[in-house]
Amino acid sequence: xxxxxxxxxxxxxxxxxxxxxxxxxxxxxxxxxxxxxxxxxxxxxxxxxxxxxxxxxxxxxxxxxxxxxxxxxxxxxxxxxxxxxxxxxxxxxxxxxxxxxxxxxxxxxxxxxxxxxxxxxxxxxxxxxxxxxxxxxxxxxxxxxxxxxxxxxxxxxxxxxxxxxxxxxxxxxxxxxxxxxxxxxxxxxxxxxxxxxxxxxxxxxxxxxxxxxxxxxxxxxxxxxxxxxxxxxxxxxxxxxxxxxxxxxxxxxxxxxxxxxxxxxxxxxxxxxxxxxxxxxxxxxxxxxx
Amino acid sequence: xxxxxxxxxxxxxxxxxxxxxxxxxxxxxxxxxxxxxxxxxxxxxxxxxxxxxxxxxxxxxxxxxxxxxxxxxxxxxxxxxxxxxxxxxxxxxxxxxxxxxxxxxxxxxxxxxxxxxxxxxxxxxxxxxxxxxxxxxxxxxxxxxxxxxxxxxxxxxxxxxxxxxxxxxxxxxxxxxxxxxxxxxxxxxxxxxxxxxxxxxxxxxxxxxxxxxxxxxxxxxxxxxxxxxxxxxxxxxxxxxxxxxxxxxxxxxxxxxxxxxxxxxxxxxxxxxxxxxxxxxxxxxxxxxxxxxxxxxxxxx
Numbered sequence: 001x002x003x004x005x006x007x008x009x010x011x012x013x014x015x016x017x018x019x020x021x022x023x024x025x026x027x028x029x030x031x032x033x034x035x036x037x038x039x040x041x042x043x044x045x046x047x048x049x050x051x052x053x054x055x056x057x058x059x060x061x062x063x064x065x066x067x068x069x070x071x072x073x074x075x076x077x078x079x080x081x082x083x084x085x086x087x088x089x090x091x092x093x094x095x096x097x098x099x100x101x102x103x104x105x106x107x108x109x110x111x112x113x114x115x116x117x118x119x120x121x122x123x124x125x126x127x128x129x130x131x132x133x134x135x136x137x138x139x140x141x142x143x144x145x146x147x148x149x150x151x152x153x154x155x156x157x158x159x160x161x162x163x164x165x166x167x168x169x170x171x172x173x174x175x176x177x178x179x180x181x182x183x184x185x186x187x188x189x190x191x192x193x194x195x196x197x198x199x200x201x202x203x204x205x206x207x208x209x210x211x212x213x214x215x216x217x218x219x220x221x222x223x224x225x226x227x228x229x230x231x232x233x234x235x236x237x238x239x240x241x242x243x244x245x246x247x248x249x250x251x252x253x254x255x256x257x258x259x260x261x262x263x264x265x266x267x268x269x270x271x272x273x274x275x276x277x278x279x280x281x282x283x284x285x286x287x288x289x290x
Numbered sequence: 291x292x293x294x295x296x297x298x299x300x301x302x303x304x305x306x307x308x309x310x311x312x313x314x315x316x317x318x319x320x321x322x323x324x325x326x327x328x329x330x331x332x333x334x335x336x337x338x339x340x341x342x343x344x345x346x347x348x349x350x351x352x353x354x355x356x357x358x359x360x361x362x363x364x365x366x367x368x369x370x371x372x373x374x375x376x377x378x379x380x381x382x383x384x385x386x387x388x389x390x391x392x393x394x395x396x397x398x399x400x401x402x403x404x405x406x407x408x409x410x411x412x413x414x415x416x417x418x419x420x421x422x423x424x425x426x427x428x429x430x431x432x433x434x435x436x437x438x439x440x441x442x443x444x445x446x447x448x449x450x451x452x453x454x455x456x457x458x459x460x461x462x463x464x465x466x467x468x469x470x471x472x473x474x475x476x477x478x479x480x481x482x483x484x485x486x487x488x489x490x491x492x493x494x495x496x497x498x499x500x501x502x503x504x505x506x507x508x509x510x511x512x513x514x515x516x517x518x519x520x521x522x523x524x525x526x527x528x529x530x531x532x533x534x535x536x537x538x539x540x541x542x543x544x545x546x547x548x549x550x551x552x553x554x555x556x557x558x559x560x561x562x563x564x565x566x567x568x569x570x571x572x573x574x575x576x577x578x579x580x581x582x583x584x585x586x587x588x589x590x591x
Contacts (some may be wrong), residue, residue, distance in 0.1 A: 085506075107511075114508035125506070127499055138500075143511035147292055186507070 035099030059178030319529025526577025
């Protein structure tokens, strides 16, 4: 996906449905039947003080994709995630989530947007004074879920991430990988169509990282779009998925998944371990989902 | 339903965790409410006392000190002829001294007894029909002379004392006292408000992780704000409750026992229940304001 010049941008601002792909411009007034889950059009983010974090980034992510965003520190990766949950707003350009223009979502509706997007961070953001169960339940409580809903959903999601035996442990009694699993469980408990992960393996060793990636892959196979921001190029290369590379706020590479293959989560884990040269030990949590 | 339970339990959790600032705020609210709870009835009572003095309609006309009994008695009929005057009562030197002795006690009383001569003048108690005519009667006894100085209807009249003067003096004093106490109460209210604001601010800081998580998973702004709001109001309610308990104890132990005394009788004051409702209400309003202000400033949601 090439970067667009200002001329094209101006034209798009005047008539927004006009797209870069020629086959789409034939029906300029209509959005595609299923809009991309994430779409950035010439998004530019400028922080107070003048630092340009994203510069005219245009990208489309289809539903069900598993993609990576890579780049050195300060390249705008985290800003990208923040713009998608409307924590940061672009100075110019547009951002669409499932066809909805974030610029047109009122402040009051932002929480509703965030309920449809799961977010996972490098530092887990777990509440230290609550158990694993309560940490996940908290995410449901604060969006007004009923008690019965919480009671059915929380154990189910904790089983999915393989923590069914640690329900009543506190975060500091868990390993880093387990904490990240709790954080993923919390992000995914509502089965959002989009999951954003900002350096999910940044604090973890390679073996644990594969476990986390495997979990994210499993979530992706349920139909959820997963966007992982990372600087771990080796891991990304082995994953063989679509990769967006950012450098100083600009999108410098959008490499489609040429080597993409449909594999089960077990096959995925085995391949990853083999390619990264790590053993079988670590968190495999009994892969039964295929 | 489960929401409100969640809010209240979150608020209690926060209060327990930040006990020190919460207690500071609770104590300040308590002192403020206690002060107001004492001041409002006292001000009310002193006001009604001042009004009571004003209502006592009458004048006292004092003779010159060197007036003889005959000279003094000559004034009486003149006073009786004035309009609105209903009754004129002659007070002899002896009667005045006796009355004075009745009012004072102890050392002063014995020293009055040791006096060689009677230092008090003859006087008249003049009763009039209506308080509004006080001024007219006073003017009639001492019509203003050509040089602006008043010239009494009889040279023996030295001074006309008017209960209004006392009432006015009393009113000035209570008025000043009232202003002072209102300023004090206002300062205390501001202090309570700021301390509650501070408590909530610390609470927001202590719970910044929770707030962050709530925002991430899509809790609505008011869902995030409510626990803090409730926490502030709880502080107000606790402070007010302690103050009310102390006030109630004070009422039972002191005021109710005084009720048999004639001294207190007739002093109208604020009824207890409306006073308490007003105080608790204002505590809640102040604490809600305090937390609301902080939330606006420090909780960017």
